[in-house]
Amino acid sequence: MPSLTDGFNLDISGVAGFLGGEASVAASTTAHMIYAQSRWVGWYNQPGSYDIARYYGQLSPSGLFRALYPGVESNQDPTSLFKYTGPLGPRFNGVHTGTVLQQTGHVARLFHRWCANTPSSTVHSQEVKRRVTTPATVIVAHLTHIPGSTIPIRQKIRDKRSMLAILPTLASLTTCALCGMLGDWFCFSMILLGIVASGISACVLGSGRLLFEHPLPISPSTPPGDGLLGDERDFIVLKGAESTVNMITRGSFSLEFASRPTYNDIGMCSLLLTLQFVAQLLVVPQGTLHGQILFIVSLACSWAYNSYLSTLDRDAFQQELLVTAVLQLDSHQLLKCSLDTRPSAAVFVILLLAPARTENLRRIMDHIIPNDTAVWNKWKLDVLDCIERDFLIEAQETFVFDFRTAPVSWTHQESALLEILRDDAAAAAEVYRAYIAQ
Numbered sequence: 477m478p479s480l481t482d483g484f485n486l487d488i489s490g491v492a493g494f495l496g497g498e499a500s501v502a503a504s505t506t507a508h509m510i511y512a513q514s515r516w517v518g519w520y521n522q523p524g525s526y527d528i529a530r531y532y533g534q535l536s537p538s539g540l541f542r543a544l545y546p547g548v549e550s551n552q553d554p555t556s557l558f559k560y561t562g563p564l565g566p567r568f569n570g571v572h573t574g575t576v577l578q579q580t581g582h583v584a585r586l587f588h589r590w591c592a593n594t595p596s597s598t599v600h601s602q603e604v605k606r607r608v609t610t611p612a613t614v615i616v617a618h619l620t621h622i623p624g625s626t627i628p629i630r631q632k633i634r635d636k637r638s639m640l641a642i643l644p645t646l647a648s649l650t651t652c653a654l655c656g657m658l659g660d661w662f663c664f665s666m667i668l669l670g671i672v673a674s675g676i677s678a679c680v681l682g683s684g685r686l687l688f689e690h691p692l693p694i695s696p697s698t699p700p701g702d703g704l705l706g707d708e709r710d711f712i713v714l715k716g717a718e719s720t721v722n723m724i725t726r727g728s729f730s731l732e733f734a735s736r737p738t739y740n741d742i743g744m745c746s747l748l749l750t751l752q753f754v755a756q757l758l759v760v761p762q763g764t765l766h767g768q769i770l771f772i773v774s775l776a777c778s779w780a781y782n783s784y785l786s787t788l789d790r791d792a793f794q795q796e797l798l799v800t801a802v803l804q805l806d807s808h809q810l811l812k813c814s815l816d817t818r819p820s821a822a823v824f825v826i827l828l829l830a831p832a833r834t835e836n837l838r839r840i841m842d843h844i845i846p847n848d849t850a851v852w853n854k855w856k857l858d859v860l861d862c863i864e865r866d867f868l869i870e871a872q873e874t875f876v877f878d879f880r881t882a883p884v885s886w887t888h889q890e891s892a893l894l895e896i897l898r899d900d901a902a903a904a905a906e907v908y909r910a911y912i913a914q
Contacts, residue, residue, distance in 0.1 A: 497524015499779060501531045502786030505559045508682060509793045511641070520644035521652075521670030521771075521802045522778035525756075529749035531862045532557065532681065536743040546748065554684060559790055560729035562586075566707040568725045569840045571829040572699035575719060575725075576839070583727045583798060584705060587891075590795040591615045592710045593654055594807050605897070612711065612821035616828060616911070619716030623723070629801045640781065645671075648704025649779035651770040657769040660767030667774050673752040677745040683733065688802045690727035693718045702829055704840050708741045711821060711844065713828045723802060729794070736764035800905040811914065813907055819845060819897055827875070828911075830867050832861050851890050855897040877901050 500522050511517055533541040534552040541753050565584030569578040592615070623681040643774055648671050655664035701721030714721050735741045760771055799805050815821040822844040841856055842848075861876045879898050886894070 485545040487610070487791075493624050497527025499786045500528055502522035503782035504528060504681060504892075506788055506790055506793075506898075507641075507678075508558055508684065509560075509603070509790055509797075510788070511682075515679040517641040517681030518682070518829045518886075519671055519768055520648040520778050521667045521774045522644070522674050522782060523751040523775045525670070525673065526753040528677070529746040529753070529858035532677075532742055533628065533746040536746070540741060541743060541746065544747075554731045554733060554736075555629065555729060558684070558731050560686075560731055560794065562791070562794075566705055567704055568714075568835075569843060570701060570703035570721070571832045571836045571840060573700055575701075575703065576726055580705065580725045581728055581787045583729070584724050586791060586795045586798055587709070587724045587803075588705060588710065588712060589791065591617060591712050593811060594810060607899070608772040608816040609880045610818050612709070612815045612818055614813045614815060614821055614824050615710060616813065617712055617714055617716075617805070618809045619714060619720040619724075619803065619805065620809070622717055622720055623802070625692045627691060627802055629686045629688055629729075629797055631861060640784070644778040644781040651774040655763075655767045655770050658766055658770075660765035660770075662759050662766045663767030663771045665770055666763075669755060672775070673748050677749055679739065680745045683741075684731045685733070686797075687732060688723070688727060688798075689730050690719075690723045693722070702787055702832075704825055704829070704843070706844070711825055712869065713825060715828075720803075726907045727802070727813070729797075731792050731895075811911065813911055815904065815907060816901050817903070819855075819900040820904040820907070823901045824907055825861065827867070827904065827908045830863050831869065834864055847914045850891050851886075851897070855894055855901075858898070859901050871907055875905060875908065877905055 495680055501524065504518070507517055513676075530545040532546050534557060535554055562582040563585055565580035565582065565586075568575065568584065570576070592613075629654035648667060652664055652667040652671065655661075655667060689798050698718045701715065702713070702715050703721065703725075705714055705724065714724065733739060733742065760768060763771070813824060815824055822841050825844060826841055829837065829840065835862055838856065841860070845852065845856070859877070859881050862879065866878060867875055877898065879901075
């Protein structure tokens with residue numbers, strides 16, 4: 477009696493197309509980011525080899541790759557392809573250097589997000605509770621590490637994910653061995669080809685050297701880089717040398733390969749993956765039904781692992797690299813201070829950055845509080861006058877605002893608003909004294 481499988485053949489080309497390659501591309505960039513030895517975790521038969529080849533073929537300036545992968549831009553930057561770049565960061569105002577950056581880079585955005593999400597000590601005023609409108613958080617970051625302009629970065633292996641990386645390799649090796657035991661040398665050779673092609677590509681792609689680069693000050697005698705990095709919700713006061721602050725405001729990750737600018741080794745890997753894709757489409761249908769099923773199982777296991785990797789938060793890994801390997805910062809160097817109103821937050825920021833040139837403090841104050849009316853301008857002027865007159869480094873723990881009376885020509889509403897704002901400034905001084913006492 478003939479077997480039910482006689483003459484039956486899976487549409488393996490349809491299966492390969494079904495599994496797709498977007499997850500494989502995303503997984504390859506994530507693996508490079510989280511594994512110190514990413515070259516050794518890609519040895520498995522995975523789907524989407526053509527998509528991977530097409531994606532990394534963009535590095536090559538050769539016209540051959542434009543012909544092989546139409547619609548893809550060539551001669552791309554590896555740092556961008558491996559997702560070490562991203563959206564721009566918030567505005568930065570330097571209080572001593574006078575630096576004003578309307579937008580900072582991706583690194584500043586990563587640092588801002590890390591500060592906002594990292595638990596740390598929080599300072600609250602212990603005195604009388606005042607009015608509450610729009611609460612704000614001011615985060616003080618003390619930056620002490622002063623590195624060179626170029627910092628080599630070594631990614632860390634995380635035990636849990638390192639062990640998971642073994643699973644698709646075991647699945648591919650097992651299915652390959654079973655195909656050999658069944659005598660299906662077509663599927664055996666194609667699974668083995670997938671393992672070798674993906675492994676060689678992982679070795680080449682994992683050979684990139686990750687660096688962190690930032691400009692050094694033009695002179696060793698430059699003033700401190702203290703300033704405000706902030707968006708509409710969280711204000712981060714950076715305190716440290718200008719070279720250290722530059723790492724956040726002007727720094728960037730860079731990925732370098734020994735084969736630049738031609739990237740011939742990566743180009744050859746793209747060709748190998750393309751040949752693998754074509755060979756598997758042509759050869760696997762010649763195998764037995766059981767061999768084809770085993771081939772699909774190897775792809776499915778790899779696809780599941782790649783899908784898992786592609787869902788991981790790459791920003792979180794970059795934050796960890798930035799904070800631990802570059803800034804060498806921990807949560808103990810952060811202090812969060814809660815303010816009940818935005819004017820209080822503005823005054824607290826100014827107190828943290830004082831003493832400094834009054835015009836620089838006013839610029840930062842205007843950034844936080846853009847209100848431009850007679851009452852608001854009078855209040856800002858009063859705050860800055862008090863700081864310029866009474867703020868002493870040796871007596872920070874006793875600083876209070878000593879405001880003069882409001883102009884008699886003002887209306888009752890204007891005088892009342894000014895008193896409310898002065899009360900907010902007094903509340904900020906309370907939090908500042910609690911901060912100094914920490």
